Structure formats: C-alpha cells, structure tokens
Amino acid sequence: MPGGQKGCGEKMNAIQVISLTLLSVLAASAQVIMPGRCPKPAVQENFDTARYLGKWYDIQRLPHTFQKGECCTATYSLKSPGVVGVLNKELLADGTVSSISGSAWAKDPSEPAKLQVSFFEFSPPAPYWVLSTDYDSYSLVYSCTDLGVLHVDFAWIMSRQPTLPEETLEELHSTLSSIGVSVDKLVTTDQDVSYCSAMEQ
Structure with missing residues (x-):
C-alpha cells in the first residue's frame, strides 16, 4: 500500500502544481479566479429573447x-430563428473603435436565459446566462469557466442608457454576491457622452 499512497501523493502534488500555474497565469491577466467549480445560479424566468434585442x-x-x-x-x-446576432463595440485608448461579431443561442430551448455565445467558428461557445433583466433598463449577465479545482468568473451589468441608478446597481451586486462573485472586483466602464461620441462616428 505504501506504493499506492506515494502514487496518490504524486498525483495530488501534480494537481496542485497545475492549479498554481493556472492561478498565476490567470492572475497575471487580471481574470477573477475562485476556488471550486462554477456555481449554478438561478436565471431570469420566462426569458423573452425578442424583448432583449437591441442596444445595451x-x-x-x-x-x-x-x-x-x-x-x-x-x-x-435576430440573426435567424433561434439565433441572436451579437455585435460588441468598444473605444480603445488610441481612439480607434474595436468591434467583434458573433452569435448566441439557447442550448436547451426550455432554458432560454441560458445562452451560449461564440465569436469564432472553431472555438467552443461560452455561457451567457441572463440572471436578471427588466428588458427596459438593466440586465445582469453571468458566465463561468470551469478549471477543475478552480473557476473563472465573468459578469456584466448592462443598461439601456449610459447610466444606471445606484439602487439598481446595489440590487444587482447583491445578486452576484449571493452566488459568490467578488463584486469588489467589478470595474466601471466610462460611458461619458462626450468621450464616447467617437463610437457613433
């Protein structure tokens, strides 16, 4: 049995080394890494894709x-029946506008708020779960990548307007905190109208 214990110990050491390596790589890229596997939060009930379309x-x-x-x-x-077209745009520090197009769809039609999104033909899709939305003012989106003993959290708070009331933000922060997301790591996007006008040109 000592040989078996040694093999088990070596396996655990290997897992720890791999985990620490992943942790250091992801930390260097400013990703938010958490212990354990991805949580399975509740999503928006009776999600209506048609009402969700438009600009956020x-x-x-x-x-x-x-x-x-x-x-x-x-x-x-709406790209085609059951498929949503996605266009993401941002203003880079050098003043250029960067954009990327992709597609989103529900893997299981009975869970329409659990979308998958893909921007590249040969890359696996990523989860895009709408945790909460009223369609007219706010949306809370969560995504997670499992790494075995660790997971990487992704979250977006979006609005139909360039601003969102503080009380709404606090409610959405509470929802994220309830599933273990580090809300203190959230960064605020600059949506200043004068600065962002280059996006419309």
Missing part, C-alpha cells in the same frame, strides 16, 4: 483579457 451599454464588469476599452456596447439582433 456596459456599466460594470469583472475584468478579463478580451475587453479593454471604454464606451463598451453590445447590440443584439
């Missing part, structure tokens, strides 16, 4: 590598 302004988000600018917006349109 990014108000706050957890930091990640693929969104670095300001004035960020997401515009959703």
